[in-house]
Amino acid sequence: MSKILVTGGCGYIGSHTIVDLVDHGFEVISADNLSRGFGEMNDKVSKLLGKSIHNYAVDLSDAAATRTIFEANPDIEGIIHFAAYKSVPESVDAPLMYYKNNIGSLINILECAKEFGVKNVVFSSSCSVYGNADTLPVTETAPLKEAESPYAATKQMGEQICADFVKGNPGFKIVLLRYFNPVGAHESTLIGEMNQRPENLVPIVTQTAIGIRSGMTVFGDDYDTRDGSCVRDYIHVMDIAHAHTLALQKSIENALPSGCEVFNLGTGEGVTVLELIKAFESVSGLKLNYNIGPRRAGDVIKVYADNTKAKTLLGWQPGYDITTMMQTAWNWQQALAKETAQ
Structure with a gap:
């Protein structure tokens, strides 16, 4: 049973992905400092699965704290990196906070992946990287326009960091998943989107x-x-979640064409x-x-x-x-x- 680290596991998409991963035979641990996620979401996931999911309440922009997760779990085989701030208006008001958190945490995760030999990573990206696309429907080869916000810029930069990391570290594989508009909730009604002041x-x-x-x-x-x-393009959160499971499975099986592949997730x-x-x-x-x-x-x-x-x-x-x-x-x-x- 492969052990997967899900960062941002107490958030909306992260929690649903944990459920899908466990349903498909993976062992999962979570890392979420609860600055944007919810501890009760972890409780709800554990109730839904009938087993507890351990969450490390770690700030991933702290390199030393991030490293402790990997030291305690040397058998991690894959990482799904959701943890990031995601409010477009907030990113406009506080750009440095967004760059520090979103880019810093990704770098810390990749440094640990390299040090501890975790060669399968899935990065949570966004269709915001496309901006106002020239042609519809948007394909993965569409040129990326200037980012409309610091949030979108962190996703563009994150993708570039991942691509460069793979080039410099043969054998490591990163899948970039560009979500369109995730909506809905698990059919059990035990988990869903908990944001009290949503922008979506x-x-x-x-x-x-x-x-x-x-x-x-x-x-x-x-x-x-x-x-x-x-x-x-509205896409159900459980469809998004299952795409992460499939991406990890293909990565672990070495069944993708290159070390860094990007996929659109929309209907x-x-x-x-x-x-x-x-x-x-x-x-x-x-x-x-x-x-x-x-x-x-x-x-x-x-x-x-x-x-x-x-x-x-x-x-x-x-x-x-x-x-x-x-x-x-x-x-x-x-x-x-x-x-x-x-």
Whole structure:
């Protein structure tokens, strides 16, 4: 049984990936200092799996502290590196904090990977590296545009660091996974997105529907799209999670074409903001209180993935449509509300 270190394991995507890894036979340890993750998420994952997942509450931007994890676990065979700050507006306000944390932690992880011989790494990247792409759907070979934010810049830099690391260290393999818009929750409703002040659309929708928010704003309805609202590629979090498991399996089997491969993770279908709202209203039976506001600075008009490479080389296949995504997100929000009320 291969032991995998998941950094950011108490966060949204990290927690779901731990579940998928364990379901597919891996042993998992987590590293999350809980600055953005949630200790209760680790408890929920352990309850869901029927076994405890040890979390090291370590700041990965501290090189010495990071090293202690590897010293205590010399049998780590793979690393999935999620741990990073991810708020675009916050990154604009505090760029140095983002560069120090996101780049520093990656360097510390790779230095430990080299020292302890952990040759299989998966790096959590983002479709934000593409910016406003010239051609849709976006392929992995599309040129990367100037980053729209310091957050996006850390993902571009992170990818370059990984590519350079592999070039200088033959035998090491890194898979770069570019997520589009992760949404939804585990079907058990035990885990999901816990952000109390989310910036992403779907938790804002579910919080509005349940009454945590009095209303919400759709930013712009005059774009050159089907209904005037922005287009995104929404992908279920468990589909994202399973792609990490497949990437690690292929890496460990040495079954990828090169030491550094990049994959888009999206459904390949663009959904407008208004279409997503309609899908939510359909599954919930509720009318959402929203208004149309002006365009928001920095918003990409439309982006969706060409996922052919992930399907072909990883054997990955998204399994959730937009209706099921909205249903699991709503089920999770309701379960969270019941838990809070108790």
